[in-house]
Amino acid sequence: MLRPLEAPLRHLFGPGPSNVTPRILAAGSRPIIGHMHPEMYEIMNDIKKGIQYAFQTENNMTIAMSGSGHAAMECAVFNTVEPGESVLVAINGIWGERVAEIAERSGTSLLGLQTPYKKGRFSLIAIEKHKPVLFFLTHGESSAGLCHPVDGIGDICRKHNCLFLVDTVASLGAAPIFMDKQNIDILYSGSQKALNAPPGTAPISFNERACHKMFNRKTKPISYLFDMTHLSNYWGCDGKPARIYHHTGPVSGFFALRESLAILAEKGLEESWKKHKEVAAYLYRGLEDLGVKLFIPDRVRLPSVTTIAIPEGYQWRELLSYIMKHHQMEMTGGLGPSMDMVIRIGLMGYNCEKRNADMALNAFADALKNCKKTKA
Ligand code: GLV
Missing domain, CATH: 3.40.640.10 (Type I PLP-dependent aspartate aminotransferase-like (Major domain))
Known part of the structure; x- marks a missing residue:
């Protein structure tokens, strides 16, 4: 209690809370x-x-x-x-x-x-x-x-x-x-x-x-x-x-x-819905280019939170710790029934920008490259 309050700056690219403007x-x-x-x-x-x-x-x-x-x-x-x-x-x-x-x-x-x-x-x-x-x-x-x-x-x-x-x-x-x-x-x-x-x-x-x-x-x-x-x-x-x-x-x-x-x-609801859809589509393309699989079929995907099936051979906790440590970025694992099945990236409201999708993709690619892949 005798130290000043510390709250680091982080990219909150999980399912929430998201960064506040x-x-x-x-x-x-x-x-x-x-x-x-x-x-x-x-x-x-x-x-x-x-x-x-x-x-x-x-x-x-x-x-x-x-x-x-x-x-x-x-x-x-x-x-x-x-x-x-x-x-x-x-x-x-x-x-x-x-x-x-x-x-x-x-x-x-x-x-x-x-x-x-x-x-x-x-x-x-x-x-x-x-x-x-x-x-x-x-x-x-x-x-x-x-x-x-x-x-x-x-x-x-x-x-x-x-x-x-x-x-x-x-x-x-x-x-x-x-x-x-x-x-x-x-x-x-x-x-x-x-x-x-x-x-x-x-x-x-x-x-x-x-x-x-x-x-x-x-x-x-x-x-x-x-x-x-x-x-x-x-x-x-x-x-x-x-x-x-x-x-x-x-x-x-x-x-x-x-x-x-x-x-x-x-901003207007229409504009906000459109932006989430566009940025989500951009993120999907980027993830597919990295060779990872999206968990939910395109027609029922939630534009604010994208779920990625855990890439084969990787430990999801290791990927997420790497991203937090090297990119000061939060992505999260699954929750409840999706635990151990997915990694979640959320780009919501203020965070919903293509440049943030690029940052998330770059961090994810870096983690895939540097985290240990266990042999099947
Ligand atoms: C919380 O709302 C979560 O989806 O993790």
Whole structure:
């Protein structure tokens, strides 16, 4: 504790957090104000507008969680299901596994729907067959590098009186999502990926159907901190004249999130989606030129996080340590079900530039050349 704080400069080219732009860093370092000051409410109103734009929704019940994307994930499940109800979870990587566990801990009867990575898409017959109250899907599965199509699923859920919950932590701003048009009932994301804000805040939005279900429960949600009756008041979404103390939100984190959403609005979603697609395609070509294999078929690849099958004969940990040591660059291994199967490169938001793809390719080529190849 008697030494000065040290935080090295690194190229954060993993699945997040990604590097934060100077403008967002500056916003986060502004003097603190009270979390219930009128100026803070203005900033929270701006955040709400920014999330509505990023999600393409007009939902009034749109807020940012005090916590990571995981907080939003738990908030979504805790508020919309009650013990004894049934939840269907599409599992195409770690995030589906997590939601399955959260739903189970909430006392629901759980149905897991697995799909092989290479297939990419779920069969949706299970929604019709099991009629769950909630269906969960990860749009941008960062552990697999997979972007699951969303069109049409919301309509099926609606037909069977089921809420459609979608995770866009790794895909928001990188791949198109239209909450209202695609009939998504609950959508959440995180601050630290393509939005380039520091980790610790998480946008979430509920439409009228979701609000109807969560505000007409027989039981209280198991979490006090994530209870939307309190959070909707904290964010001024419940129509009540006064906001009552619930918890102290991360003031600096909200400053930074506001700025990151402002940057996305200035740039425009279309432009951001296009850039991620172009830079990802450039990275794919470069990796293929190095002779490595991409893990996910082209048609369902996530533009923000690329997964590479571990090159034959190499130890993935050795490759990644080499890249960190010699290039001050983070790439990561797999997570959950993709552990020991892939190496992940993330180029998101501010980091999504061809020059960064070149840097990543150069570092990867250097590691392939200098790390020991074990004989088969
Ligand atoms: C975290 O979000 C990860 O994908 O590693």
